Amino acid sequence: MAQYAIFYDQSRCNGCKTCQMACKDYHDLPAERSYNYVIEYEATDGWKTDSDGFFIPQGLYSYFVALSCNHCDDPACVKACPTGACAKDEATGIVSINQDKCSGAGVCVTQCPYSIPVMNDETKKGEKCDGCKDRVAEGMMPFCVEACPQRALAIGEADSVPEGFERASVAPLPDPGETGPNRYIKLAKSAERAKGKKGDISNVPELK
Numbered sequence: 001m002a003q004y005a006i007f008y009d010q011s012r013c014n015g016c017k018t019c020q021m022a023c024k025d026y027h028d029l030p031a032e033r034s035y036n037y038v039i040e041y042e043a044t045d046g047w048k049t050d051s052d053g054f055f056i057p058q059g060l061y062s063y064f065v066a067l068s069c070n071h072c073d074d075p076a077c078v079k080a081c082p083t084g085a086c087a088k089d090e091a092t093g094i095v096s097i098n099q100d101k102c103s104g105a106g107v108c109v110t111q112c113p114y115s116i117p118v119m120n121d122e123t124k125k126g127e128k129c130d131g132c133k134d135r136v137a138e139g140m141m142p143f144c145v146e147a148c149p150q151r152a153l154a155i156g157e158a159d160s161v162p163e164g165f166e167r168a169s170v171a172p173l174p175d176p177g178e179t180g181p182n183r184y185i186k187l188a189k190s191a192e193r194a195k196g197k198k199g200d201i202s203n204v205p206e207l208k
């Protein structure tokens with residue numbers, strides 16, 4: 001099986017969210033529903049108090065994590081789905097939800113550690129990124145990849161990971177050992193620096 005993979009060059013990403021907007025536009029999604037998103041993450045080397053008692057960060061750095069479905073090797077969404085609607089294609093490794101089979105149980109939404117599936121409040125069914133599989137089958141790129149002005153996104157096969165990319169392991173994403181995400185990232189310098197440090201997501205309201 002050729003496993004579909006996403007290659008994300010985080011060192012090129014400027015957090016513009018064009019990838020998200022292009023996906024929403026194509027799928028005609030409302031403001032409150034997205035199949036992909038961009039996390040803004042920031043960390044410091046620690047805090048010190050100045051002579052006036054103000055807390056001052058000692059080195060503050062931030063980076064972006066653009067995220068869509070990782071079409072995982074061991075997808076939590078597929079394991080949790082009670083009807084088989086959420087399934088991994090044997091030929092491509094793409095994980096998608098068959099709307100005809102979905103019962104609306106919503107467990108894909110709660111079980112994905114990357115918070116990718118979403119509930120459609122009108123159809124009462126789960127939905128998610130399907131890697132633009134129909135476009136890819138016709139030799140085209142997913143919309144997020146095509147739209148990125150920084151050329152930070154690409155797709156390919158998991159057995160041909162470009163040099164400098166590694167399986168997604170960057171805060172605040174979960175440990176890749178959990179589901180085996182097929183997202184490979186070339187880390188930004190600030191992400192390298194943030195390794196092992198405690199940081200925060202600065203755009204939480206936008207992600208809800």
Ligand code: SF4
Pocket residue numbers: 012013014015016017018019020038064066147148149150151152153
């Ligand atoms: S469109 Fe490209 S540069 Fe902009 S947030 Fe998405 S991945 Fe990053």
Ligand code: SF4
Pocket residue numbers: 068069070071072075076077078095111112113114115116117128179
């Ligand atoms: S990222 Fe989430 S929705 Fe996508 S395959 Fe992995 S567990 Fe499923």
